[in-house]
Amino acid sequence: MEIFKYRHLALGCGAFLASLYISYFMSNLLRILFLVASILALISLVIVFIIRRRKSTLDIFIRCAFLCFFIALAMITSLIAFQKKELKAADGNEHKIVATVTEEKYEESYEGGYIVRVENIDNEKYSFNSLLISPKSTLNKGDKIEAIAVITPLENTFEHYEKSAYIDDGILVSIGIDEYTLISSGTAKESVFKRINTELSNYLFKYLNNDTASLFSSLLLGNDNLLDPSIKRDFSRLGISHVLAVSGMHITIIVTLIGLVMRFLRVNYFAKNIILILTTIFFVALTGFSDSAVRAGIMVTIAYLILLTGRFADTITALFLSVSIICLFSPFSIFSVSLSLSFLAMLGCLIGYKLARKIKIKIKNKALRYIVHSIKTIIITTLVVIGFTLPVTFSAFGSLSLLSPLANLLIAPIFNLLIYFAPILLALIGIPYVGIPFVHLAQRLSWLSLLIVEHTANFKGIVLPTFSHLQYGGMILIIVSFIVLMFIKKKHLRYGLILTLVGVFTFFGGSLINFIDKQSNVYITTYSRGTNDFIFLESENDLNVIDISKTSTTSARQASSVISSLNYSEIENYIITDYSHLTYACVNNLANNYKLKTLYLPEPITEKEKEVYDEILEITENENVELRMLEKSMELSGFKLKIAKLDTLDRSERKSVTLSIKSNNCELLYLGAGSYELFDYFSEEKAQTADIVVFGSYGPTYKVKYSYDMPYLDKAIFYGNSYDYAKDKLKEKLDNKAIITPCMPLKFRLKDNS
Numbered sequence: 001m002e003i004f005k006y007r008h009l010a011l012g013c014g015a016f017l018a019s020l021y022i023s024y025f026m027s028n029l030l031r032i033l034f035l036v037a038s039i040l041a042l043i044s045l046v047i048v049f050i051i052r053r054r055k056s057t058l059d060i061f062i063r064c065a066f067l068c069f070f071i072a073l074a075m076i077t078s079l080i081a082f083q084k085k086e087l088k089a090a091d092g093n094e095h096k097i098v099a100t101v102t103e104e105k106y107e108e109s110y111e112g113g114y115i116v117r118v119e120n121i122d123n124e125k126y127s128f129n130s131l132l133i134s135p136k137s138t139l140n141k142g143d144k145i146e147a148i149a150v151i152t153p154l155e156n157t158f159e160h161y162e163k164s165a166y167i168d169d170g171i172l173v174s175i176g177i178d179e180y181t182l183i184s185s186g187t188a189k190e191s192v193f194k195r196i197n198t199e200l201s202n203y204l205f206k207y208l209n210n211d212t213a214s215l216f217s218s219l220l221l222g223n224d225n226l227l228d229p230s231i232k233r234d235f236s237r238l239g240i241s242h243v244l245a246v247s248g249m250h251i252t253i254i255v256t257l258i259g260l261v262m263r264f265l266r267v268n269y270f271a272k273n274i275i276l277i278l279t280t281i282f283f284v285a286l287t288g289f290s291d292s293a294v295r296a297g298i299m300v301t302i303a304y305l306i307l308l309t310g311r312f313a314d315t316i317t318a319l320f321l322s323v324s325i326i327c328l329f330s331p332f333s334i335f336s337v338s339l340s341l342s343f344l345a346m347l348g349c350l351i352g353y354k355l356a357r358k359i360k361i362k363i364k365n366k367a368l369r370y371i372v373h374s375i376k377t378i379i380i381t382t383l384v385v386i387g388f389t390l391p392v393t394f395s396a397f398g399s400l401s402l403l404s405p406l407a408n409l410l411i412a413p414i415f416n417l418l419i420y421f422a423p424i425l426l427a428l429i430g431i432p433y434v435g436i437p438f439v440h441l442a443q444r445l446s447w448l449s450l451l452i453v454e455h456t457a458n459f460k461g462i463v464l465p466t467f468s469h470l471q472y473g474g475m476i477l478i479i480v481s482f483i484v485l486m487f488i489k490k491k492h493l494r495y496g497l498i499l500t501l502v503g504v505f506t507f508f509g510g511s512l513i514n515f516i517d518k519q520s521n522v523y524i525t526t527y528s529r530g531t532n533d534f535i536f537l538e539s540e541n542d543l544n545v546i547d548i549s550k551t552s553t554t555s556a557r558q559a560s561s562v563i564s565s566l567n568y569s570e571i572e573n574y575i576i577t578d579y580s581h582l583t584y585a586c587v588n589n590l591a592n593n594y595k596l597k598t599l600y601l602p603e604p605i606t607e608k609e610k611e612v613y614d615e616i617l618e619i620t621e622n623e624n625v626e627l628r629m630l631e632k633s634m635e636l637s638g639f640k641l642k643i644a645k646l647d648t649l650d651r652s653e654r655k656s657v658t659l660s661i662k663s664n665n666c667e668l669l670y671l672g673a674g675s676y677e678l679f680d681y682f683s684e685e686k687a688q689t690a691d692i693v694v695f696g697s698y699g700p701t702y703k704v705k706y707s708y709d710m711p712y713l714d715k716a717i718f719y720g721n722s723y724d725y726a727k728d729k730l731k732e733k734l735d736n737k738a739i740i741t742p743c744m745p746l747k748f749r750l751k752d753n754s
Helices: 008-023 028-051 055-081 085-089 160-167 192-207 210-221 229-238 248-264 269-286 291-308 315-329 331-335 337-358 366-397 404-428 435-457 469-487 490-520 552-565 584-593 607-622 720-729
Strands: 094-107 112-121 124-134 144-153 173-177 181-184 522-529 532-539 542-547 570-576 595-601 626-629 633-636 639-644 658-663 666-671 692-695 716-718 746-750
Touching: 008 028, 008 055, 008 315, 008 331, 028 055, 055 315, 055 331, 085 124, 094 124, 192 210, 192 269, 192 404, 210 404, 210 435, 229 404, 229 435, 229 584, 248 269, 248 291, 248 404, 269 291, 291 315, 291 337, 315 331, 315 337, 331 337, 337 366, 366 404, 366 469, 366 490, 404 435, 469 490, 522 658, 522 666, 522 692, 532 552, 532 658, 532 666, 584 595, 584 607, 595 607, 607 626, 666 746
Parallel strands: 124 173, 542 570, 570 595, 595 626, 666 692, 692 716
Antiparallel strands: 094 112, 094 144, 112 124, 144 173, 144 181, 522 532, 522 746, 532 542, 633 639, 639 658, 658 666
16 A cells, blocks of 8 residues: 555654664663764765756655654654653652642542642652542642642553553653642633533533433543443443544544535535534533544544645655644653554545545446445454554453444444434524424434343453463464555555454454453462552452452542453442441442442441442442442352451451461462461461462461561462562571562462362
């Protein structure tokens, strides 16, 4: 297809994006060297072109000049934006900071998370964005505060999946504070566009039921925060979340509808293009300037501006230029997963559409030929889009929905039709008598479409496990096909398509093999971080989570990244062994983000525990989650559990929770929170009966007076605070016989010893 043939600007923009991404990992010296080299190359090209004024050198000059110019521009942008000055202050020590809140990320009863602009550290001027964690969830947008804070790099605070969500906003560090002084209160006001968006959304809720109004508000106005979290979860499981985020598809549909109206009204060519440009800008502003909406808006605006000059608008060049403009003004957007997926999906659509047009199917009947051509275009375009977006999906989320291709072929078009219907509904819904049939139609359509999504997303095991050799092989083939489709000649198009298909099916084949492996094997994953201990039990693609930490609220959020990495969107059983810090928000978060079937809690004793229990009971009833009482001996998905000293747990202080797990004639002994108090109870003799012994948070940390020989250390794992003890006190004895790690999840496949 030779995608960059005669598209010198697109080639230059592609070089800018690639150079900007790579430059983030360079030192300043290397960036300067690349900048100087590209400028010298550009000067040399100009000199050669002046000396040899020939038509044959013109195309080469323009192509290479664009490359050199945009590489130099990427290096300049990198030198300005990627200084990483904030990382120098992230030394783990206390610093006096002054910061202004720019965004509220979340607020829970026990803490708040905010995006802040740090302006001063220890009386030295700074200017960078950071995540602020505060024990007081009372800050508002625009508040200016002063505090004593500990600044930490994101990689020391979050797992990969959580960290990537912040980096694309230019956030490299997190700040923890205990107290703060409010210097000035925020006076931020909503923009005119935000108020219009709110009014339009309220207008929908006035005439429609909640589910219907929230769906159409999301499809038309980008307000996916109004949707029930379980609905968003189901869309995510099917891989069609893109229909809920305002993107090029939404803008194209809106512009197409307005274009049809103006064609009917016979508006002249110049005025029509101006109106469509203004409509695009207004719609992007109305929906909150999201990356995908801005990218699509810039692309559409550029295309119509080119049309105004009387020239043919090249969509591929417009796409590359729009993304480059976004990254020029917001360099960290180069790491944005949503922008990457949006860009690659649109590029896949454009290439897939051109590819489908080149593949001819001879059918005489005109109507049948049109139907076959439409189906062929949808199938080929969908496969190419999946191939293009798969590397980003793979690296960012670590899982892929088995139903994603089918859902994009069969279910996503239903919501595309609803997007066409949404502006008509908004225009007519309030008209007396005329709006009534539209209200009923909208509610029936939304009910049916959401019902299809809910039941389809409930198929067991649709989220495929990842990270096998076959999957990596498929990924390499897909990336190669991506390159081939961009540079291959038109007459060889079919080879690029075949390579894409082979890569996609190889990847899915590897995923299915992993799925079968998980169906026939038993796994235990252990994880400990700080005071948070978790055990994940996998059997026949069922996931059981045991939380034996003493900070259930914060740990529930930390464990989500591990659950995601295990590739589960549903949890068969979730066990919480203590009420310490357990809140409504914790369980609500679990129920909304995962399809949770059964929740186990200890019998409530104190009045406070009974209040929390009643709140959680309400959640479980609303979310169809079965609530059961925790017992000392249980069996879950083939695992036999024994929880020690459950009846003597002190609800007011940190005490011991110790767990014995048996499956396939193997036993894992987990000495969890406060297990140093159980060292006498679980003697060395008892521990020797276990195949794997795990020392979690508050393990043998405080009883340093003991000097165990621990002959079973070849089967031991030291986590959390136990890590500190083991690395200092047992380093010589351990040698390579045990695993000592501060927080990394460890996974074991239990084989039948018989």
